[in-house]
Amino acid sequence: MKFLKFNDEFIRHTGLMFFGVGLYNLFNLLYHLFTVRSLSPIDYGHLNTLLALFMVISVPSNTVQTTITKFVSSFHVQGKYDRVGVLLRYLFLLMSIVGFFLFLLILLGSSFLSSFLQIPSHSLIIVFGVSLFFAMVIPVPWGGLQGLQRFGSLAFNLIVNGGLKLVLVILFVRLGLGALGAMGAIALSYFIVVFLSFFLLRGFLSRAKGISTKEPNPEISNPFNISEVYHYFFPVGITLLCFMVLTSVDLILVKHFFTPLEAGYYSVAQMVGKIILFLPLPIIMVMFPKLSSMESQREKKLKILEKSLWLSGFSCTIVALICILFPSFVMKILTGEVYFKCVPLIRYFSVNMTFFSVALIILYYQISTNKRMFLYPLFLLTLIQIGLIIIFHKTLIQVLMTVSIIAFCLFVINFYLSYRPLKKKGN
Secondary structure, eight states, X not given: OGGGOOOHHHHHHHHHHHHHHHHHHHHHHHHHHHHHHHSOXXXXXXXXXXXXXXXXXXHXXXXXXXXXHHHHXXXXXXXXXXXXXXXXXXXXXXXXXXXXXXXXXXXXXXXXXHHHTTOOOHHHHHHHHHHHHXXXXXXXXXXXXXXXXXXXXXXXXXXXXXXXXXXXXHHHHHTTOHHHHHHHHHHHHHHHHHHHHHHHHHHHHHHHHHHHHHSOOTTTTSOSOHHHHHHHHHHHHHHHHHHHHHHHHHHHHHHHHSOHHHHHHHHHHXXXXXXXXXXXXXXHHHHHHHHHTOSSOHHHHHHHHHHHHHHHHHHHHHHHHHXXXXXXXXXXXXXXXXXXXXXXXXXXXXXXXXXXHHHHHHXXXXXXXXXXXXXXXXXXXXXXXXXXXXXXXXXXXXXHHHHHHHHHHHHHHHHHHHHHHHHHXXX
């Protein structure tokens, strides 16, 4: 078990992010627990469907954060802090424009979304659009903090974001705003944290400006080739989009094909199962910038991947076994009630989310390399899952069986692609 003995820095950073992301996820869990108990199954189904759509649409923002982390990590190792400041300012302006036009699109298409998703409240959809605007902007400072490996500041941002969302949802729902208040809590918490995160980065940006002033550099007028950033967007965007579709599109299609009550039960079961999906996030947030700062060090990268897989696999398996063996008990703790129609759904969700979780670790390893072969099976599996659910959706179990098979295939294929080069090199 020597490979589990991390160096002190990795242990400290991983522990710090486990604490920050752990509290963030706890606040998110409490948010869902409060809403699932305070709202009717139909209203919670409306909210959870929009949250699933939120995850899919916000993939470009996640792509930006991952891309920023990649480039900032590289600049940080090289000591090119002036380039970091220029990159962050450029992408902040770009994502503000993207967020504004996305809000306009949601505003103009609110009637269509209301009809397609069977959500009668147009106001709920508009507030959903406001949330998306801030979701487009926040990855810029978060990506900067992550790339600089300032995990303390990043963890603090996550804790404040989750805590504010929980406090605000309790206040708004108690005031009688229902699902609209629950979505408004997300929008307002993002708004506040955007300013907080930039405030924490201000010290670094001032330092970068000082370096640029004291040490003139002919490259400052053209600090980096922006085409490299856009070129990196593509594999990251395809990866995160496909993964978000794989883990969220089933809820959207269930909301379309099944009754609101059945979709509500599915949403409750998914809320329980997706706890597993959140477990490897602290590992990824530390693993990715460290991998990105390594150039042509495949063996070292694979060692970090191996450690990350062991940690995530162990934690996900333990939680999945608890959910499989005691689904009613877990649901009672999380929701306060036992919906017996959710029990078999939770078992399937536990299995597919476990495979998705470890697959996500491998996907982040893949995008830290220059190899893009993994994109083809990833994109193909995404299309296959959508097609199979559209064709085979007689029951909710049938939908989940499809998702479980796809999740298993995603893990196996990417595991093989990741370790195949090492085997060839040893031959």
